[in-house]
Amino acid sequence: MSKPSDVTRADFDRYFVPTYAPTEFIPARGEGARVWDTADKEYIDLAGGIAVTSVGHCHPAVVKALTDQASTLWHVSNLHMTEPALRLAKKLVDATFADRVFFCNSGAEANEGALKMARRRAVNVHGEGKDEIIAFTNSFHGRTFFTVTTGGQPKYSEGFGPRPGAVTHLPFNDIDALKAAVSDKTCAIVVEPLQGEGGVNPATPEFLKAARELCDQFDALLVFDEVQTGNGRTGSLFAYEQTGVVPDILSTAKGMGNGFPIGAVLAKEEPASHMTPGTHGTTYGGNPLACAVAEAVFDIISSEDVLAGVKERGEILKTALENINRECLCFREVRGQGLLIGCELSAEFEGKAGALVGLLAKHGVLALVAGPNTLRLAPPLTISGEELAEGINRTSRAVANFVSA
Ligand SMILES: Cc1ncc(COP(=O)(O)O)c(C=O)c1O
Incomplete structure (x- = not known):
């Protein structure tokens, strides 16, 4: 009662x-x-x-992880690492395609980090001009100004003045449109393997395969937004495992903390290597409370x-x-x-x-x-x-x- x-x-x-x-x-x-x-x-x-x-x-296991951590250590700034963050990072790397992780507090922040990583890498490797992000109609990537602009639902990004540039939207699952659009200017393709907010629309395996091939051809990065589809939601730890396609970067959040705010960018070694000290950061991302909770969640859902x-x-x-x-x-x-x-x-x-x-x-x-x-x-x-x-x-x-x- x-x-x-x-x-x-x-x-x-x-x-x-x-x-x-x-x-x-x-x-x-x-x-x-x-x-x-x-x-x-x-x-x-x-x-x-x-x-x-x-x-x-x-x-009960998640409540215990949170309350144990609550009486141990809450915050030390990112001048230091904590045991829960180190343990969680290792588990995520061991279980996925990724070599590196970056922790944040939400799905939008995970996508913001993923997109910044793609842009940074393009500037470092190719110089100015390779900055186009290709995204899809009806996609949803979060509510920061960059992610809302990347999302393919104008109702969320209109009415706030000029938007961040170099984002192109294409029809979802349209391989011909994708082939016609990707070029040397493209730095990343960002896609939800199963669009959540936009109507529960699955990407076809052929479409994801074409996106992978085009990224390889034009040295662009394939970013999977698994904020909603990750953490066991589709029956594998991450949805990409069932697609036959491996991304370069993956963003996740939502189910990761079971309601305690946490998100993550998972990345291969090469794109991650461009995010050197000072290029990105967050006060709360990867805090020990969130990581202790996410580790307990991971231990359950990865079975x-x-x-x-x-x-x-x-x-x-x-x-x-x-x-x-x-x-x-x-x-x-x-x-x-x-x-x-x-x-x-x-x-x-x-x-x-x-x-x-x-x-x-x-x-x-x-x-x-x-x-x-x-x-x-x-x-x-x-x-x-x-x-x-x-x-x-x-x-x-x-x-x-x-x-x-
Ligand atoms: C696919 C996808 N990306 C990003 C987000 C944004 O996540 P958050 O609300 O945690 O910022 C969501 C939230 O619904 C989502 O479904």
Whole structure:
């Protein structure tokens, strides 16, 4: 039972910069894939926060890592290294294509670091003029000015005056457009292997392979944004492992800290070597609290059993959504990989993904949109069979209600 609250939703309207439109209910506590609000109403969290709580709310091993570290060491500046950061870096390098890591606090910062690395390397190796970053429509890379400009959704970057230059947007999955655009001026191609915010749109293996070949041909870097798809979300530690394509740089965040802010740039030796002391930095990136948490998360999600479980649970959820659709006929397509699933609404319900998410909450399910037409589900990777079944039952009732409204 939550203790009586001394704040209300109205306080948001009174005190906050109004960048968000939060729900009327206020989540107060969580356990596993369940969340309770201040009125003690229970929700099944099929959103994983926002594709973040990879091992569920308040996982005991993660709580222990955080509280142990909280009574040990919080901060020493990046004039020093700490044991949790050193351990985490080694584990990430051992488990991936990368030779080097840079820790930061969020997905946008990871992409900012990745893009700066690509630009820096191009200047060092080729001089001025090789600065073009190629990105794709509907992509999302974060909210800093550089990353919002790189993202392929103008609604997020318009209205702030001049944008950082030398960013080209191409249609996603269009190999001909890519071949026509990449040139000696290109310093990097940045792509989500499975677009999250933009609608849960998978990149085709052929498209990623073409991007790899063009980067090799023009000495550009291939950057995979795995902020959302990383850390087990698609059923492998990182999604690139299932594509047959290896990037030069990978950005990640979200599920890495299970809700504790941390992000990382993973890079091959050569691009990393251009980021010499003073070229980049952060006060909090790689702090011992975040790294201790991320190490505990990594230890759980890197197990073969957990990763196989993601694929299994993903199939159960996808099949259930397809069954719901057989009754309700409201989805044009159910797609995704592992536990990142999108249900694109059929024409009749166009633009109503937000309304469906609202109705799901009324029925006790937390869910997300991916644009105005797609319902997005990204539950904890470790959601139990019972939590998943309950979430599916409630979703089924909410969708029936949605189509009959
Ligand atoms: C693919 C991708 N890149 C970058 C970001 C930005 O991450 P953050 O909100 O942690 O800055 C997101 C967040 O949704 C994302 O999905």
